[in-house]
Amino acid sequence: MVVNDDMTIDGVNETFLKERDLGYNDILGKHCYQVRYGLDRPCSEYGKRCYLEEVKKSGKIISTIHDYLTPEGEERFEVITVSPILDQEGNISKSLEASRDVTDRIKLEKEAQRSNIFLQNVIQSTVDGIVVVDTKGNVLIFNEGMERLTGYSAREIMERGHLASFYNIDVARENMMKMRSDEHGPMGKLNPTSMSIITKDGEEIPVTLSASIITINEKEVGSVGIFTDMREILKMRKDLEEAHFQLVQSEKIASVGKMAAGVAHEINNPLAGIMMYAELLRENFIDNSQHSKDIQEIIDQTLRCKKIVSELLEFSRQTVGKASSFNIEQMITKTLNLLINQALFQDIEVEKIIQSDMPEMVGDLGQLQQVFTNLFINAADAMEGKGKLNISVKYDSSRNLFITTVSDSGPGIPKELRTKVFDMFFTTKPVGKGTGLGLSISQKIINLHGGNILVDSPPEGGTRFIIELPLGFVEQPDEEPVFIGLD
Numbered sequence: 001m002v003v004n005d006d007m008t009i010d011g012v013n014e015t016f017l018k019e020r021d022l023g024y025n026d027i028l029g030k031h032c033y034q035v036r037y038g039l040d041r042p043c044s045e046y047g048k049r050c051y052l053e054e055v056k057k058s059g060k061i062i063s064t065i066h067d068y069l070t071p072e073g074e075e076r077f078e079v080i081t082v083s084p085i086l087d088q089e090g091n092i093s094k095s096l097e098a099s100r101d102v103t104d105r106i107k108l109e110k111e112a113q114r115s116n117i118f119l120q121n122v123i124q125s126t127v128d129g130i131v132v133v134d135t136k137g138n139v140l141i142f143n144e145g146m147e148r149l150t151g152y153s154a155r156e157i158m159e160r161g162h163l164a165s166f167y168n169i170d171v172a173r174e175n176m177m178k179m180r181s182d183e184h185g186p187m188g189k190l191n192p193t194s195m196s197i198i199t200k201d202g203e204e205i206p207v208t209l210s211a212s213i214i215t216i217n218e219k220e221v222g223s224v225g226i227f228t229d230m231r232e233i234l235k236m237r238k239d240l241e242e243a244h245f246q247l248v249q250s251e252k253i254a255s256v257g258k259m260a261a262g263v264a265h266e267i268n269n270p271l272a273g274i275m276m277y278a279e280l281l282r283e284n285f286i287d288n289s290q291h292s293k294d295i296q297e298i299i300d301q302t303l304r305c306k307k308i309v310s311e312l313l314e315f316s317r318q319t320v321g322k323a324s325s326f327n328i329e330q331m332i333t334k335t336l337n338l339l340i341n342q343a344l345f346q347d348i349e350v351e352k353i354i355q356s357d358m359p360e361m362v363g364d365l366g367q368l369q370q371v372f373t374n375l376f377i378n379a380a381d382a383m384e385g386k387g388k389l390n391i392s393v394k395y396d397s398s399r400n401l402f403i404t405t406v407s408d409s410g411p412g413i414p415k416e417l418r419t420k421v422f423d424m425f426f427t428t429k430p431v432g433k434g435t436g437l438g439l440s441i442s443q444k445i446i447n448l449h450g451g452n453i454l455v456d457s458p459p460e461g462g463t464r465f466i467i468e469l470p471l472g473f474v475e476q477p478d479e480e481p482v483f484i485g486l487d
Contacts, residue, residue: 001097002085003032003052007042010094019101032097038071051082052095059084059092065102077106129207129227135220137163137172149207149229151200166197176223179213188213197227206230245419264309271309274302308437325360328393328402335372336391344380353392361402361471367445368469374438375406375465382410382463400471401451407464412457421455 002010009027017023022035032052033039043050051062063081070076078099085094123130129146133139139162142154150166157165163172175193178184185191190211196204211225278298285291332352339345379389387409394403413421422443446453451469458464 001032001036001099003095003097005056005093007031007033007052009035037068051080051097055082055084055095056092065106066099067106075103076101077103128229130224131163131227132214132222132224133163134222137169139163140222141224146227149199149205149227150197166199168195168198171195175209175211176213179211179223188215192228194230206234267305267309271302271306275299275306278302322364322366323362324365325362326365328358328361328404329354331365331369332372332391332393332404335369335376339373339376339380344377344385347386348380348383349388351388351390353390355394358393358395358402359471361469363449363469364445368449371442371445371467372404372406374442378438379406379408379410379463383408384410395471402467402469402471404467404469405464406467407458407462409462412461413455413463415457418455418457422453 001012001016004010008029009032012024012027017027020035027035031042033041033043037043039046042053044053049066051064051066055062061081061083063079065077066080067075067077079102081098083096083098084092085096087093123141123143126143126145129149130141130143131139131146132141139157142152142157144154147153152166163169175190175195178193179188179190181187184193190209192208192210194206195209196206198204208228208230209225210228211223213220214222214224278295282292282295282299285295332354336350336352340350376389383389389409390405390407392405395401396403422439443453446467446469449469451467453468454466456464456466
């Protein structure tokens, strides 16, 4: 379009006419703002930009994208270039405007921009870590989830870092090989794979990685990986496994307890007969020292059997006995006083750290004394009568729990044996010294009181038992006995 100095149209090309469905007679001599935009006055009088006036003043070419509304209210976009036309004296006599409609392209670009913003928001708001790298491992996208996971900021990684900053490069190469095969998922993709990444602080974090190769025109240009933090999931899985283990242990102990009670009752009668006849024999052979010695051995071994039977019956008890309210510090002190003067404890240093002003607990005082007596004697045996016994008691008011720790300076319990210490008949003591029932009975007493008992061996050595007992005692129900006639 050629425009005169007074803004009337001097000439247009065929394309101009076709786009607007006009003829020459419709536009010649008319003002440009009338034909172009349907205005009755120059654009500048409507507060709009007039490129013809700007070129006339500056004498310079203007090229820009211009948006406007059609009379029907539709938004359109044009690329406009306006150039001055000079007369023979070098003055601007006319202006040449070349325009091209780019509405479709601009709308596509805006739609792509909106989609890009939406995609960026999705990537940044995702809880999982998302990383996009080029074929050299340079990071192109590092979302907020990955920042939280690794401790690196996106700027640190994208400006100075590399994939190898948090991702073992050998594992990365291995995963790329997997993606290029169809053995680990569809070609070009990696199904969820367990691995670990390294944080900025050097911590190793277990994650699950899903990845895909990015291609353009069948050419690899990079890859994208999604990293899912597995710490909480693994913790939940571990907690479930521990809960399952405790359930299996409880069921096993309950079953063994029922069986033990029946066996103990059946054995008690013949043991009583053996004792009675052994006593009669000893009286008959009182003058024969060799026979007396042999009969005494029979009596000693029978008494040992009766002790085992007694402990089996104790293990099979279905309920807590008489419950009362008592001071846990006084109970522990009383238990220690009964043992401290024995030869086994003469070279053992006892240290007590007991919180003051604790509430009284409710439970079977006699049974709990049995538990702590067993723990103290086991500790003394482990230290072979020489070492340090530490006892601490505190009350956790947030959980309403008494937490008692009994630790010794002995050799400790090997890791592979710690899960067995509460099993019936399991003992590390010499043959004839321990029955392997003490800790089984102790665990059952604690469980019947609604508590828990744990064992570990700290890195510094020794063995530590942690007993948790509730403030408000509620007896834990047990199964009915399987042998008819049991008390």
